[in-house]
Structure formats: structure tokens, C-alpha cells
Amino acid sequence: MAADITLLFKASVKTVKTRNKALGLIDSSSREEPSGAKRARARDSFSGRAREVISNISKLKDFLLQHRKEYVNAGSVMCSDVSRMTDSERDQIDQDAQIFMRTCADAIGQLRSEMGKQVVSTQVKNHRAAVLDLIEAYLRGVCKLYSEQRAVRVKRVVDKKRFNVDLWEDNRVDDDLSPEEIQMFEQENQRLVGEMNSLLDEVRQIEGKVVEISRLQEIFSEKVLQQETEIDSIHQLVVGATENVKEGNEDIREAIKNNAGFRVWILFFLVMCSFSLLFLDWYDG
Amino acid sequence: MAASVREKQTAALKRMLNFNAPPLKNTTAEPVWKLLIYDRFGQDIISPLLSVKELRDMGITLHLLLHSDRDPIPDVPAIYFVMPTEENIDRICQDLRNQLYESYYLNFISAISRSKLEDIASAALAANAVNLVTKVFDQYLNFITLEDDMFILCNQNKEHISYHAINKPDIMDTDMDGIMDTIVDSLFCFFVTLGAVPIIRCPRGNAAEMVAVKLDKKLRENLRDARNSLFTGDTMGTGQFSFQRPLFVLADRNLDLATPLHHTWTYQALIHDVLDFHLNRVSVEESQGSEASPAGARPKKKNKKSYDLTAADKFWQKHKGSPFPEVAEAVQEELDTYRAQEDEVKRLKSIMGLEGEDDGAISMLSDNTAKLTSAVSSLPELLEKKRLIDLHTNVATAVLDHIKSRKLDVYFEYEEKLMSKSTLDKSLLDIISDPDAGTAEDKMRLFLIYYITSQQPPSEADLEQYKRALVDAGCDLSPLNYIKQWKAFTKMAATPANYGSSGVKPMGLFSRVMNTGSQFVMEGVKNLVLKQHNLPVTRILDNLMEMKSNPETDDYRYFDPKMLRGSESSIPRNKNPFQEAIVFVVGGGNYIEYQNLVDYTKARQGKRVLYGCSELFNAAQFMKQLSQLGQK
Numbered sequence A: 001m002a003a004d005i006t007l008l009f010k011a012s013v014k015t016v017k018t019r020n021k022a023l024g025l026i027d028s029s030s031r032e033e034p035s036g037a038k039r040a041r042a043r044d045s046f047s048g049r050a051r052e053v054i055s056n057i058s059k060l061k062d063f064l065l066q067h068r069k070e071y072v073n074a075g076s077v078m079c080s081d082v083s084r085m086t087d088s089e090r091d092q093i094d095q096d097a098q099i100f101m102r103t104c105a106d107a108i109g110q111l112r113s114e115m116g117k118q119v120v121s122t123q124v125k126n127h128r129a130a131v132l133d134l135i136e137a138y139l140r141g142v143c144k145l146y147s148e149q150r151a152v153r154v155k156r157v158v159d160k161k162r163f164n165v166d167l168w169e170d171n172r173v174d175d176d177l178s179p180e181e182i183q184m185f186e187q188e189n190q191r192l193v194g195e196m197n198s199l200l201d202e203v204r205q206i207e208g209k210v211v212e213i214s215r216l217q218e219i220f221s222e223k224v225l226q227q228e229t230e231i232d233s234i235h236q237l238v239v240g241a242t243e244n245v246k247e248g249n250e251d252i253r254e255a256i257k258n259n260a261g262f263r264v265w266i267l268f269f270l271v272m273c274s275f276s277l278l279f280l281d282w283y284d285g
Numbered sequence B: 001m002a003a004s005v006r007e008k009q010t011a012a013l014k015r016m017l018n019f020n021a022p023p024l025k026n027t028t029a030e031p032v033w034k035l036l037i038y039d040r041f042g043q044d045i046i047s048p049l050l051s052v053k054e055l056r057d058m059g060i061t062l063h064l065l066l067h068s069d070r071d072p073i074p075d076v077p078a079i080y081f082v083m084p085t086e087e088n089i090d091r092i093c094q095d096l097r098n099q100l101y102e103s104y105y106l107n108f109i110s111a112i113s114r115s116k117l118e119d120i121a122s123a124a125l126a127a128n129a130v131n132l133v134t135k136v137f138d139q140y141l142n143f144i145t146l147e148d149d150m151f152i153l154c155n156q157n158k159e160h161i162s163y164h165a166i167n168k169p170d171i172m173d174t175d176m177d178g179i180m181d182t183i184v185d186s187l188f189c190f191f192v193t194l195g196a197v198p199i200i201r202c203p204r205g206n207a208a209e210m211v212a213v214k215l216d217k218k219l220r221e222n223l224r225d226a227r228n229s230l231f232t233g234d235t236m237g238t239g240q241f242s243f244q245r246p247l248f249v250l251a252d253r254n255l256d257l258a259t260p261l262h263h264t265w266t267y268q269a270l271i272h273d274v275l276d277f278h279l280n281r282v283s284v285e286e287s288q289g290s291e292a293s294p295a296g297a298r299p300k301k302k303n304k305k306s307y308d309l310t311a312a313d314k315f316w317q318k319h320k321g322s323p324f325p326e327v328a329e330a331v332q333e334e335l336d337t338y339r340a341q342e343d344e345v346k347r348l349k350s351i352m353g354l355e356g357e358d359d360g361a362i363s364m365l366s367d368n369t370a371k372l373t374s375a376v377s378s379l380p381e382l383l384e385k386k387r388l389i390d391l392h393t394n395v396a397t398a399v400l401d402h403i404k405s406r407k408l409d410v411y412f413e414y415e416e417k418l419m420s421k422s423t424l425d426k427s428l429l430d431i432i433s434d435p436d437a438g439t440a441e442d443k444m445r446l447f448l449i450y451y452i453t454s455q456q457p458p459s460e461a462d463l464e465q466y467k468r469a470l471v472d473a474g475c476d477l478s479p480l481n482y483i484k485q486w487k488a489f490t491k492m493a494a495t496p497a498n499y500g501s502s503g504v505k506p507m508g509l510f511s512r513v514m515n516t517g518s519q520f521v522m523e524g525v526k527n528l529v530l531k532q533h534n535l536p537v538t539r540i541l542d543n544l545m546e547m548k549s550n551p552e553t554d555d556y557r558y559f560d561p562k563m564l565r566g567s568e569s570s571i572p573r574n575k576n577p578f579q580e581a582i583v584f585v586v587g588g589g590n591y592i593e594y595q596n597l598v599d600y601t602k603a604r605q606g607k608r609v610l611y612g613c614s615e616l617f618n619a620a621q622f623m624k625q626l627s628q629l630g631q632k
Helices: A006-022 A035-072 A087-117 A122-163 A179-284 B005-017 B040-046 B052-057 B086-098 B114-126 B163-167 B173-194 B207-224 B234-241 B267-274 B314-319 B324-355 B362-406 B408-420 B428-433 B440-453 B460-473 B478-493 B508-515 B536-545 B591-603 B619-631
Strands: B034-038 B060-065 B077-082 B103-108 B133-138 B144-147 B150-152 B199-202 B247-252 B276-278 B281-287 B302-308 B504-506 B528-530 B557-559 B580-586 B608-613
Touching: A006 B114, A006 B133, A035 A087, A035 A122, A087 A122, A122 A179, A122 B052, A122 B060, A179 B362, B005 B040, B005 B077, B005 B144, B005 B173, B034 B040, B040 B077, B052 B060, B077 B086, B086 B103, B086 B114, B114 B133, B163 B173, B163 B619, B173 B207, B199 B207, B207 B247, B207 B557, B207 B580, B247 B536, B267 B324, B267 B362, B267 B591, B281 B362, B302 B362, B314 B324, B314 B362, B324 B362, B362 B408, B408 B428, B408 B440, B428 B440, B428 B460, B440 B460, B440 B478, B440 B619, B478 B619, B536 B580, B536 B591, B591 B608
Parallel strands: B034 B060, B034 B077, B077 B103, B103 B133, B150 B608, B199 B247, B247 B580, B580 B608
Antiparallel strands: B144 B150, B199 B557, B276 B281, B281 B302, B504 B528
């Protein structure tokens, strides 16, 4: 139960103002806002664009939510005809939404790369990176809305088709054929219908499973992309490490050679010294 | 008070972080970004309650310390959460002058004085930034909530209000007043957040009484001031359906000095005693592998890992009060369940591989896709579970190492027997002179407990013998001086505390057979079972809550801030037993008392007890304070 003392603060400001006036100090109320222009300029570059992206995503979200009811309302027989959406309209919405989401994702990517190039302090960099993360999470939430909507629509279409089996009437009436041929034809028809139905069932099952698999694939690709950056950095490190090891080997080889050469020289020097000693000794004696 | 203190404090923090407006439930709302600036007090309050991820989810892009170098980030609002001290106010004024942020939301942890508010006002005027200071709030959150029903006062300056500071012989009145003011301020904030005016009971003649008098006065003043009272308002409505007011029991550490020195056997208390456990974060040292290091190589590096034990960790919530062997078994069980689930997921992989050979595999596909989807969605849960199991395995192994090397189970058993005055099988001298049972500190603790709980002090000759044995073992004898003084003092005042009857049943050999399969082979560590017994603090609470008459608590003072006239009488006006109580120990508390209170509450339906203390110390820290007092 916090206490709001903003009003108290404003009252203190007034008190201090009157006190300053009474003491004859500089009256600050006539000073212009010098930082207003500077603030406006800084706003344009990063946060202005970030806010633009957010407002676009919000527009998309509102649009999706607005038309959600009609979009999902696929195949209900008793809906009012005015708000009925045709399939082509739905496809149009799908396409538009996807293009829009892709543009937003591109805009975020662009902001990120630009931010990498600018020279600002670490804190500002971290702040901007976090802001971009927040925007991405928001975009992902809106995309989830859209894909849920779409999955519901696909499911309803699939269900609707299942119930239309009974509408496959066999309307063929042929007066020229004899009763036996008619019966034979009827039997064959039944058999064909049965076969088609079983095929249809299987296809429908596969369709449902494919939708699920596509969802799974989305999850997997997200995970793989996440790991991509880490794998890249590991790759760089390993390449660097191999280089270092190679150079290390070279250095060791050289050191061994130098060591050997050094020993040879020492040996030579000692032999020379002993010969010179012998010579001097012979010379003296 | 349906919501716990932790939930209330978290809700208050979340509201503050949402620009002091109640947070919306909308899941896909537009993100608004902001900065959080805090001082060390604010950091201690926020860190047990909100994780960095939760802060990010609320839109906080950066969280910075007030007194660090901060760069201007020109178009972002900044939320400040600081204590109203001189340095903090100066720094805020400096920020205003340097125009670091777009707008400022100032939240003070406890109430700010009028003069400091004017300082900020004049700085804002000078920087022409008055319109940028959008909101100023007094949050009244000057306490740290560690568990749903446990809180401590502060972590930063705890030497200021420690047991040592309150009880040192050369304390001056001004110091004492300062300490009391700090404690009362925090307790006042606690009751404002809780939203209830309690009935206060305290013993006579010690620090607890002083705190009670001041707190009563402060609550009374605030209630009288009808315009600005913090205890009325529409936000309080939800909490006030319980017409009963809570009972606030103030206890002083001096009434029971043996419990902080006691060796313990429950999981959370053991971690606090043996490892570095601080604000729900434990640091464990791990040694790097067990291969023999070749001669001349560098010594094995030990790295310290720290883990957070939070409310979301279900294993921790379930087992933090269980005796240690139970915890070991439970970790084993969790590991087994996890392995079973992992195997199931792996089996799916092999089924997927088989499928390619079979043409008619479309029917198999249907089951498996569903299984695959459920497996993939449950993977994050599984990973989290694995992480928690690893965490607890590491922590429990570290604790077990300490127990084995110091033979803490022997100490625990012996101390339980001492405190319950049952017969002892080994003599105290044997344990003290035993060179590989425990560190010097453990022996000193044992001896102090013996000294505190014995009915009459040991004879001079015995005492000399003990002292010599202790010095041989390497102990420092200054705490003993202090305890002698304390005992003399309390003997004059009241009868020494009775620790109640308890029993300890060792389950020696049986445990070996049971645990051979488990990862924790507890050979030689007796599997002790705790029987229920009541510590002095719990007994006092019981008497006061149930209005039982008992010579110990009959002359406790009674304060009711809502009454018009403060009375000196100690006759309680309320004859019904209380449903909710808050116990606060002035001078420090620990997890053993907390666990005892939790067990007491579990045994009684419908009662809620909160535990608070001015600081939380384990036995080692308490011994240090005692030796400082003994050296004076």
C-alpha cells in the first residue's frame, strides 16, 4: 500500500520556487527548454523506428482479432450471409498477414545490424538489444495468434469435407440396359464408392498429420536457428585453436634445432680450449 | 490475509515496475521498455522475489546500481527504487542535472522526509526538469521476504542491528535509539504491506519491550492521522475479510541462546549451517575431478558454483524441512522417475527409425506423431527437472561431505539429549577430546549448549577440565565468558528455558542395508529420526495464541494501537484464540526456529504463523558475535 507523494513533491517545488524568488536567486521559469531539440533528434534514430515497428505489429494484431470470428467461421450452415467470408478472401488474408510478418521481421533485423554498426556506449547497446528482443517476442506472439487461427480453419475444412460423403449420390439412370446389368452396375458403384471412401479417409488422416508435422518442423527450425550462432562461434574457436597448435609445433621444432645447434657450438668451444691449452703447455715446455 | 507476505510484496513490486499502475492481464500487450535503478537495499529486496527473466518480461531492459557510472539513455523512462539516504538523494539530484533519462519515477523504500524532498525539488528546478519527475512514491517495502512466511529486516548494514550491537556492555543511549528506530521503521513497513494492525505482546525488561513501545506509538500516530492513514483505503478491502486481527509476538534472542548454536538435521537449516547460504542463494565449492595430479603440477582448482533455491523449485518446497536422509531418498526417487521419462523419449526415436522400412506404416504414423508432439512439448519440462535434480544432488553431496567429515550426526544426537535432559551415553569430555569428531567450533558449540542447559553450573574442577580439553582442541574461550554473564543475569530474571521433551531414535544398521543401492552411501551416518518437540519460542507463541495461562507469559505486556488510550495494563481485552500470528525475534533468528514454527503450524489446521527476525545468522556467525562480546 504505497503512498503517492507526487502532489507533496509538486508542493515542495512551489515552496522552493517561492523561497528562491524571495531570496532573489535567478528565476528559472523564463529559461527555454534547451534539451528539447536534442531529445527530439535522438528520438528519431532508434526508438522512433522501434516504436514504428511496434505500431505496425499492433495494427496487424488488431486486424487479425477483428476478422477472427468470420475467418474461423468456416462451414457453419446457419451463419448470416452478410458476414460470410469466401475462401479466396481467407487466402488473401493469409497471404497479406505472412507478407506483413516477414516485413516486420526484416525491419527488426535491419535495426539490429544498424545498431551493431553504431558507436555507442555498452549500456546503450545492451538496452537497444533488449528492446529488439522485446519487439521480437511481441511479433512472435502475434504470429502465434495467426497460426492458431489458421490451424483451426484447416481443421474445420477437413471436418466439413468428411461430412459431405453422404452427398455423393449415385444419380445414374439408364433405361436402355437390362435389369441385370443395372444391378451389376449398382454393385460396382457401391464397390467404387467404398474404395474411394477408404482412400479418402487415409488422405484426410495424412492431411491432419502433415499439419502437425509442419508445426513440429517450425519448432525444430527455431531451435536449430538458435543453435546456429553458437555453432558458428565454436567453429571459429576451433579454427583458431588449430592454427595456434600448428604454430606451436613450428616453434617447438625451431627450439629443438636451436638447442642442438647450441650444443654443437659449446662442444667445439671446449675442444678448442683444450687444444689451445695443450699447445701452450707444449710451447712452454 | 489470504495472500502471503511474499505475494503481497511481489505484487507491490510489480505494480511499481508498471509505472505504479496495476498490471494488466493481457498476454499480448504492446511492450513498453524502461530502466530500473536501485541501490543495494533495493537489490536485496528484489532479488529473492523476481528473477532477471521476469524483469525482462515486464519490459525492464537494463537494471543498474545507483552509484555506478551510468550513461545517458535519452528517451527511456527510468524507475528508481532506493532508500532515502543523503548519498542517494545527492546522486538522484546529479542525475537530474545531467539529464540522463526521459522521465523519472522515484520510489523510496521507506518514507522520505520533507527536507530531502525539497532537496530533490530544488535540483529539479535548477535542471529545469520538474515535468520529467513524473511520479514520487513511498513504497514502504523496507524488509526482505525470503519465504512465504519468513522475513528478515535487512542485509546490508546488519552489524548495525546485530545481537552484538544490541547487547554490548558499552552501548550508548543514542546508539540504542538509532537501532530501535531502524527496527521499528522496517516493522512498520511490514505491517503497511501486510495491511493489518496487530495486537502486540512482548516480554518485559529487554530490547523487545523497547521495540514494542515504539512500534505501538508509530502505529497509533499513523492511525490517528485520518487523512493520510496507510491502513485505510480500497486496496485493503480484499485483505480485511478476516475480522480477527493478527497477534504480533516480540521475542528477544536472550531468552533462548541454545537454539542458534544447535546442530541441526533438516535440509534447509543444514544448508544454512554448513554451506554459504544467503538470500536464497547457496554457493557450493566443487573440486575438479578426482584424478591424481602429477608431481609438480598446479593444485586442483576448486570452482565455486552458486544456485538459487526459489519458490518455483517444487522439490525444494517439499523437502526443505525434511530430515536429511529423507532428502537423499527423495533425490534418488526423482532421478529414477526422470530416467524413466528420458528412456521413453529415446524409445520414440528408435520407433521413428524402424518406420522407414515398413510400407504400411501410415497407421503407426498416427500414434507416433501425437507422441512426438507431446514429447517435444514436454522436453523443456524434462530439462528443467534434470537441472533441479543436478542442483540438489550437488548441494546434498556437499552437505553430506561436511556431515561425514565433522560427524555432525553425533553432535546432533548428543545435543538433542542435552536439551531434553535425558540420559547421556557418552560423557562430554570424551566427545571434546575426540580429535576427529568435528571442528573446534563444533566442540565449542556443544559445550556452550551443555553449559546453557544444565540446571546448575558445573563445579570449578570440572569446568577447568573442560576448559583445558577445549583449549587443547583449539577453541577460543571468550564466548564462554559472555555466556557465564548471561546465565547469571537470566537466573536473576526468570527461570531458564525448558526445552521440552524430545526423543531421538537412531536407526543405525538398517540404513546401511537400505542405502547400498542409492548414490548416497551413508555408512556410519546414523539415520536419525526427529520427534516433535517445541523450542521455547514456539511454546511462548502457543501460550499466547491459545490464551493459555502460563507463568512464563502471564506478565507479558499488551498493546493495542487501535485503542483510544494507551494503557499500561497487561490484561488482554480479547479472550478468543488468535488465528494468525507473527513472531519476531529481536537480536537474530535462524532456520531451526523457523522450521519448528512451520511444523507447529502444520499440526494445527487454520492457523497461520509468520516468522521474522532482525538478522539471520548461522552458528558460526553467532559464535563470532559471542566471542566479540566475551572479549570486552
